[in-house]
Amino acid sequence: MLRVVQINPFLDTLGRPPEQLLQEWSTLVHCGRSAAEAGAQVSVVQCSNRRDHLTQDGVDYHFLPLDAGDGRHPSAPLAELLARLHPDVLHLQGLDFAREIHWLAALAPAVPLLLQDHAARPPGRPWTWWRWRRALARARGLMFSAREQAQPFVRRGLVAARTRIYEVPESSCDFRPRDRDDARRITGLAGAPCLLWVGHLNANKDPLAVLDGIALAVPRLPGLQLWMCFGKAPLYNAVRERLRDPLLAGRVHLLGTQPHAAIEQLMSAADFLVQGSHREGSGYSVIEALACGLSPIVTDIPSFRGLLGTLPGEQAARLWPVGDAARLADALIELANEPWLQRRQRVRARFDAHCSPAALGRSLVSAYSDALTA
Numbered sequence: 001m002l003r004v005v006q007i008n009p010f011l012d013t014l015g016r017p018p019e020q021l022l023q024e025w026s027t028l029v030h031c032g033r034s035a036a037e038a039g040a041q042v043s044v045v046q047c048s049n050r051r052d053h054l055t056q057d058g059v060d061y062h063f064l065p066l067d068a069g070d071g072r073h074p075s076a077p078l079a080e081l082l083a084r085l086h087p088d089v090l091h092l093q094g095l096d097f098a099r100e101i102h103w104l105a106a107l108a109p110a111v112p113l114l115l116q117d118h119a120a121r122p123p124g125r126p127w128t129w130w131r132w133r134r135a136l137a138r139a140r141g142l143m144f145s146a147r148e149q150a151q152p153f154v155r156r157g158l159v160a161a162r163t164r165i166y167e168v169p170e171s172s173c174d175f176r177p178r179d180r181d182d183a184r185r186i187t188g189l190a191g192a193p194c195l196l197w198v199g200h201l202n203a204n205k206d207p208l209a210v211l212d213g214i215a216l217a218v219p220r221l222p223g224l225q226l227w228m229c230f231g232k233a234p235l236y237n238a239v240r241e242r243l244r245d246p247l248l249a250g251r252v253h254l255l256g257t258q259p260h261a262a263i264e265q266l267m268s269a270a271d272f273l274v275q276g277s278h279r280e281g282s283g284y285s286v287i288e289a290l291a292c293g294l295s296p297i298v299t300d301i302p303s304f305r306g307l308l309g310t311l312p313g314e315q316a317a318r319l320w321p322v323g324d325a326a327r328l329a330d331a332l333i334e335l336a337n338e339p340w341l342q343r344r345q346r347v348r349a350r351f352d353a354h355c356s357p358a359a360l361g362r363s364l365v366s367a368y369s370d371a372l373t374a
Contacts, residue, residue, distance in 0.1 A: 004368055005087040006032055007045040009066060009100045018052050018063055027118075027171040030357060031093070031364065032059040034172060038361030040368065043085055051077060066100060074103035082107050089113075089368045095120040095142065095153075098135035105138040112140035112371040118170065119281025122152045132158045140371045143168040145282040146306030166367040167306065169355040170282035175291035177348060178268035180340075187262075189269040191225030191251075193336045196270035196294070198263060198285040199277070201233035206276030206299075206323065208235065208242055213320075213328030214274075215247040220333045225251045226274070229258045229266065267292035271340065272332070275299065278322050283307060290351035293344035297331050309350060316346035 008028055012021055022029050028044065036042040036058045048063035055061070064077040082104075090104055090113045104113055115136070123132055136142070136153070141164035144150050150165045159165075184190065195214070199205040207228070218224055233239075243252050258266065263285075267273065273289040275298040282303050286296050290307065298304045300319035311317040315338045318331035335343075353359060 002040045002365065002368055003043075003086065003088045004035060004040045004091060005043050005045060005082065005085055005089075006035070006091040006093065007047075007066075007100070007104065008093040009047050009097045010094065011047045011049070015049065018046075018054050018061060021046070022054075022056060022061065026173075028093075029056070029059075030172040030360060031091075031116075032061070033057045034357045034361035035364040035368075036361075037357065038365040040365055043081075043087075045078065045081065066103070071099075074100075074107060078103075079107055087111055089371055091116065091364075091368070092139075094118055095136070096132075098131055101135045101138050113138060114141045114143060114166070114367060114371055115139045116143040116168065116170070117145070117149060117281060119279070122156055122158060126156075129156055129158060132156075133160075136160070136163065139163060141166055141367065143367060145170045146302040148302040148305070164370065166363075166370070168363040168367055169287070169307070169360050171284065171287060172355055172357045172360040173284075173288050173291040173351075174357070175264045175267065175288050177291075177293040177344060178265060180268060183265045183269035186265050187269045189225075189227055189266065191227075191271070192223030193221065193271035193332070194269065195224065195226040195272050195274050195332075196266055197226060197228040197230070197274055198266075198288070199230060199275055201228075201230045201235040201239055203235065204278050206278060207239055209323050209325050210274050210276045210328065211239065211242050211245075211248060211252070212325035213332065214252070215245055216325055216329035217332040218247045218251070220329075221336055224332070225253065227253045227255055227266070227270070229255045229263070231257050263288060264292060267294045270294055272297050272335065274328070274332075275304075276322070276328075277301060277304070280304065287351075287355050290347055290355065293348040293351075295335060295343045295347055297328065297335060307355060309354060311346060311350050316343045316350075 032042050032044045043060045046063045047066045052063040065075045068075045137160050143166045147167045201207050273296045280303045297318045299322045308317050320327040320331050
């Protein structure tokens with residue numbers, strides 16, 4: 001059986017206990033569990049200030065410090081654990097952890113190391129590129145949600161020619177489609193069409209462009225309503241001011257922060273998910289929408305293209321240019337005329353094939369197996 005160690009160097013600054021952290025950091029769990037269900041023997045190392053261990057769904061989770069305390073050397077517990085587990089493949093979560101990359105390469109020099117992107121930005125200052133180039137050269141391969149996301153790193157010469165690029169979903173989701181009528185009774189959502197926003201109110205998510213597009217669509221879709229779930233909201237006042245427009249007043253509902261468990265019902269109640277993101281590592285809310293059979297109408301960026309695949313051509317989703325409110329309005333009007341049930345079935349089929357837990361597991365194990373080939 002293929003032995004894999006997944007390492008997450010992101011430290012939980014809140015110091016949550018292991019059970020709570022695994023409940024709230026779903027990517028950590030989905031990557032481990034999906035690979036295990038696909039046939040790998042998976043151990044997960046989570047950076048932590050304290051040592052702990054638990055087993056869940058066939059995956060061993062080890063909580064321990066990665067740093068020896070001097071900022072320059074790996075910890076003895078990490079070295080001892082890797083020696084004991086004797087992995088065939090190492091999988092590090094993140095590209096921008098040069099220190100940890102060098103440590104892993106030194107601790108297990110014969111073991112292929114794969115790095116998974118989580119919305120890393122390539123460095124802008126050329127005099128820092130050598131550090132990235134030296135670290136990424138240690139990896140056998142890099143995993144991105146969409147292969148196209150590797151290009152900014154390649155163009156800067158940060159990726160060696162021999163380094164393999166894999167297309168692997170960043171995460172998955174356990175949501176499933178719920179009865180739409182029941183979901184609307186539970187959530188109170190309404191609209192014809194009923195639109196849902198799940199994301200921060202910030203410049204990257206671009207809620208103002210989305211509101212502009214909705215205002216343009218309203219004359220053709222007079223029953224339209226938008227329900228907005230959000231956490232951080234630096235643009236909250238700007239959004240409120242935009243809602244003074246008579247075309248938007250009374251049809252946009254600011255729901256604020258919602259429990260994650262409620263998102264499944266909200267997505268089952270809606271007709272479309274709308275987003276205006278300029279960039280994303282993958283797009284967790286789009287993955288959740290696909291799981292619920294909810295048609296995304298989202299921006300034409302690499303990660304969303306990767307998640308949706310051929311769906312736009314099958315009349316189940318739409319991609320619109322970043323910041324182009326008129327194209328968003330056109331997409332809303334066009335897709336509102338497509339049969340809802342057929343859209344739901346096609347969207348869920350895309351999820352099953354591409355980013356379900358089973359699909360994620362297949363992609364991970366395929367990358368692991370390929371990394372073992374010369």
